Amino acid sequence: MTDTPTQLFIGGAWVDAADGATMPVDDPATGEILCHVADAGPKDAKLAEEAAVQAQEAWARTAPRVRSEILRRAYEIIIERTDELAHLMTSEMGKPLAEARGEVAYAAEFFRWFSEEAVRIDGGLATLPDGRNRMLLSRRPVGPCLLITPWNFPLAMGTRKIGPAVAAGCTMLLKPAPQTPLSSLALAAILKEAGLPDGVLNVVTTSRAGEVCEPLLRGGRIRKLSFTGSTAVGQLLLAQSAEAVVRTSMELGGNAPFVVFEDADLDKAVDGAMVAKMRNMGEACTAANRFFVHRSVAEEFGRRLAERMGALVVGPGTRDGVDVGPLIDRRGRAKVEELVADAVERGAQVLVGGRTPEGAGCFYPPTVLAGVDPGSRLMDTEIFGPVAAILTFDDEDEVIRRANDTPWGLVGYVFTEGLDRALRVSERLEVGMVGLNTGLVSNPAAPFGGVKQSGLGREGGRVGIDEFLEYQYLAVPVR
CATH class of the missing domain: 3.40.605.10 (Aldehyde Dehydrogenase; Chain A, domain 1)
Structure with a gap:
């Protein structure tokens, strides 16, 4: 120093x-x-x-x-x-x-x-x-x-x-x-x-x-x-x-939807989710905030994502082998704690994480919540932490409506193997950027920015x- x-x-x-x-x-x-x-x-x-x-x-x-x-x-x-x-x-x-x-x-x-x-x-x-x-x-x-x-x-x-x-x-x-x-x-x-x-x-x-x-x-x-x-x-x-x-x-700010259709390659989807959610411990405006997963694959997607998230090592960023460092400060961690507690009170199931560790530092464990109530506060609040909130959907029009039901429009993520659907859904999302079968959109050669608020x-x-x-x-x- x-x-x-x-x-x-x-x-x-x-x-x-x-x-x-x-x-x-x-x-x-x-x-x-x-x-x-x-x-x-x-x-x-x-x-x-x-x-x-x-x-x-x-x-x-x-x-x-x-x-x-x-x-x-x-x-x-x-x-x-x-x-x-x-x-x-x-x-x-x-x-x-x-x-x-x-x-x-x-x-x-x-x-x-x-x-x-x-x-x-x-x-x-x-x-x-x-x-x-x-x-x-x-x-x-x-x-x-x-x-x-x-x-x-x-x-x-x-x-x-x-x-x-x-x-x-x-x-x-x-x-x-x-x-x-x-x-x-x-x-x-x-x-x-x-x-x-x-x-x-x-x-x-x-x-x-x-x-x-x-x-x-x-x-x-x-x-x-x-x-x-x-x-x-x-x-x-x-x-x-x-x-x-x-x-x-x-x-x-952002409130990025992460949409997984029934025809998605789940290996790609989980890989993409790890990047879109866990880059920078989730403290990114591009972080996936709301995971909309088709009902037919939601249980399997949640299981795989929880397994991957639970395997991440939390600790000081200077230590070898650490995957997830601390959040920026205690205020930021308290916000994450409150959002998770609200979702659980409304019926969300904690698949992994969800408990603040004891000791010094502003650490919070990678967390996956399933069965999240659409009225939960984390649905309309930028989480800025390592929390993936999973909701289910049944058809395309429904998920697009729910994905766009936010004042923000920075980025969205879409996972599907169908070309027609990929283009159709991407064009209907009210966002400035779309990650199609990828969890990373940032690149110095690409125009970065959003719409709405x-x-x-x-x-x-x-x-x-x-x-x-x-x-x-x-x-x-x-x-």
Whole structure:
């Protein structure tokens, strides 16, 4: 921990909070304090905003190839330091080291992807239909951005936002989650080492998010907000952004349906369920939340899933052989406990797990519930824990109606061997992404995002950079 920055990163320098405040960073596996980091206030945020504003004009004029090569160098540094970054992430967030290494690779890929997109920003030239003017289209950076990232993927959510902003020529103020600031601070140090100019990226760690972010959004100098987090917070930020008409992209909550039809390959379905449910201990917006299984295969699916879930090893993420680390904090674990207790009170059968272990840390066992009542709270609440809730269905129209009966629409999972049904059901699901016979949809080359209250805009893929670019139309008379 001694080599990890713990100060604010403003204008290319490491500085303490103006009032000297700090906040603890806890290890969720033990409850012990790892270290203290600077706890920024509004004054610090204004200094970071000023640094970003001052750097914007020069950064926007920087050649696309230069921006590309900075991202490429940062990608290479991240890959070289995979083990170091994985241990840091596991310490502050809890996920097992094997999974943390996977996130480091995933995070690095966003920098590699957007290093390639930086040199492909295009425009256009055309003669307008009336023949009087030519239309010259150019694309330019939207301007200084506020990036707000969550705790569950502390490195990847940073690179998924920073990558396209750097590629587009935008300066940034990054506010990471207070539970996991260390990965973001390490990322800032890597980008500085890779040659990112001072002021282009500024990192403000804080436990006072409302005091820090609201003045920035209302002030008119921040021109873009990119937020990943809960729908409730996203709605608040959208309201704050309205006054200055700040451009926004929102990746919000999910309530993913996982649909298993009677013709599904159950081996594939169970494999997919393990990925869709247990990635990151279930603490993912893409996590399968509601398992709709055809009545004819529900008992067998539940038995197999419980067997697989029960075989997972729970413990500190740094320990060899551990499959499931702790949840992020005691508040998060208490939420899971309450949701499971409510489902059991309503008649759900616990096939495996369901009991909180004694001892230190925020651990909760992989849990499978069968015969879940549709009125249970976990049917309309994002679980964010290792709990699979199984319900049965009898026909296609019924399950589509129930799957869509939610204000969220991020991702859905469909398991069937019938091509016609696969396409038909996927098209009828009200979600931004569908995993067809797979439990993993995330990929830097694919557009990530949802519909309804799961968000606005897309991250990643060829469209990811569009969120940080504006069009300018120039009318040129035809002579």
